[in-house]
Amino acid sequence: MDIYGKMAYLKGLLDGMDLADSKEKKLFAEIISVLDELVEAVDDLYEEQDELQEYVESIDTDLEDAEELLNIYKYYVENTTITFEYDTPSVEEFKNRIKNTLVRYPYLVAEDNNKIYGYAYASAFKVRPAYDWAVETSIYVQNCDSRSGIGTLLYNELEKYLKLQNIINLNACITYPNEKSENFHKKFGYKTVAHFSKCGYKFGQWNDVIWMEKFIGEHSAVPNAIIPFSKICL
Numbered sequence: 102m103d104i105y106g107k108m109a110y111l112k113g114l115l116d117g118m119d120l121a122d123s124k125e126k127k128l129f130a131e132i133i134s135v136l137d138e139l140v141e142a143v144d145d146l147y148e149e150q151d152e153l154q155e156y157v158e159s160i161d162t163d164l165e166d167a168e169e170l171l172n173i174y175k176y177y178v179e180n181t182t183i184t185f186e187y188d189t190p191s192v193e194e195f196k197n198r199i200k201n202t203l204v205r206y207p208y209l210v211a212e213d214n215n216k217i218y219g220y221a222y223a224s225a226f227k228v229r230p231a232y233d234w235a236v237e238t239s240i241y242v243q244n245c246d247s248r249s250g251i252g253t254l255l256y257n258e259l260e261k262y263l264k265l266q267n268i269i270n271l272n273a274c275i276t277y278p279n280e281k282s283e284n285f286h287k288k289f290g291y292k293t294v295a296h297f298s299k300c301g302y303k304f305g306q307w308n309d310v311i312w313m314e315k316f317i318g319e320h321s322a323v324p325n326a327i328i329p330f331s332k333i334c335l
Contacts, residue, residue: 252285292314
């Protein structure tokens with residue numbers, strides 16, 4: 102007998118008990134009602150888990166472009182201080198990063214005629230739940246295509262999805278100075294809110310970083326719950 106059969110049995114048992122409208126019958130009825138709700142809630146969780154598993158499996162089939170994306174990122178790792186990463190990650194590690202991101206946040210790729218020109222994604226600003234409405238945005242485009250409008254296209258789409266998720270604060274961490282990136286973010290309405298001095302060491306020198314910020318929603322007294330990107334895409 103499954104859990105639903107057992108619940109039906111308990112209800113039938115209660116109906117067959119000679120308790121009239123006693124306090125005991127009301128108590129048992131309330132307990133059974135609560136158990137019934139718990140069963141439905143657990144069933145919903147199992148259903149959500151199955152949907153999420155299907156989504157993760159679908160991601161696995163969509164990671165064929167990971168190596169091309171990694172080649173874009175590789176240039177920035179090995180030749181710039183735009184990223185503070187020292188070593189280019191393996192393809193497998195890069196795939197895992199994409200997969201982990203997509204469970205909660207967008208990871209968008211600009212492609213035309215089977216050629217990839219760049220990508221943008223969001224990640225957690227901080228892991229504590231009070232920070233749920235804030236994300237860090239990142240974007241990388243082919244070095245030779247930095248003025249082609251790909252970045253604008255990617256950021257527009259990224260913001261669209263983040264709004265659907267009920268995200269409010271967008272934050273960008275930028276190595277300073279980087280006039281091109283600063284101007285790009287200013288064009289999108291970002292403002293510089295912090296400057297940290299000599300906090301990143303790469304290529305034999307200390308580097309500053311700035312944080313730029315943009316609001317894409319209202320800071321209401323009770324904000325809407327965050328919708329994981331995986332839910333939007335299911």
